[in-house]
Amino acid sequence: MKWAALVGGYGSNLEAMLEYGNPVHLVVSHKANVRALEVAEKYHIPAAVLLPKDFRVREAFDQALLNLLQRENIDALALAGYLRWLDPAVIAQYRGRAVNLHPALLPSFPGLGAVEQAYRHGVFWTGVTVHFIDDGHDTGPIIAQAAVPRYREDTLEDLRERIQHHEHRLYPRIVEAVDTGLVRLDGQNVVWEESKSWINGHY
Ligand code: GAR
Secondary structure (H helix, E strand, O other): OOEEEEEOOOOHHHHHHHHHOOOEEEEEEOOOOOHHHHHHHHOOOOEEEOOHHHOOOHHHHHHHHHHHHHHOOOOEEEEOOOOOOOOHHHHHHOOOOEEEEEOOOOOOOOOOOHHHHHHHHOOOEEEEEEEEOOOOOOOOOEEEEEEEEOOOOOOHHHHHHHHHHHHHHHHHHHHHHHHOOOEEEEOOEEEEOOOOHHHHHHO
16 A cells, blocks of 8 residues: 655654665645655655644645645555544545554643553553554554553653654554554454454564
8 A cells, every 4th residue: 555654743753664665656734844755755754734724624724635645546544643633524634544543642641642541640661552442532452552661750751752663663563564554444453464462573
């Protein structure tokens, strides 16, 4: 499948995906001048910037996004630091072929600032979630999670780094599993072709 990575920040997960060999054919950023665009350039992946401020309403922004994805024959979406909710029109086109990465153990701490929310809450464990995207906000069927400890002496930055380390290992493998059909969405259920131990053994 031809994947688009939707980004908006530092691009470390985009870099992990490209290093791993995920078939990313297009990078779309909702912010200009972000490092993720430099990562795209370094790996010679075509990149586009769509700025929300250039569109009068949210639907127009997402229609432009959808037009771009369809013009480039994109089959699947991997969100990696894309800090916007996708319009239902986009989600409908990519149901079962759109995944999101979230830096917490959903359904705990959805939305923005998840690492900080968990840190301030004083959790002992937090983590990383990869899920299929549905119409809700961070509510889609969960494909995989990694639990990450938060130690007493951790600063927020320590925790953020530990979570990112796990993101970089987990996300490319899950994108690959979706890409190859090893895991798929059946209604609201996540179905693995083999035992889920596959991911435990490889991650
Ligand atoms: C990642 O930690 C990802 O989990 C988070 O943004 C970061 C992007 O980092 N996404 C969300 O918080 C989505 N709600 P990156 O640009 O270095 O890949």
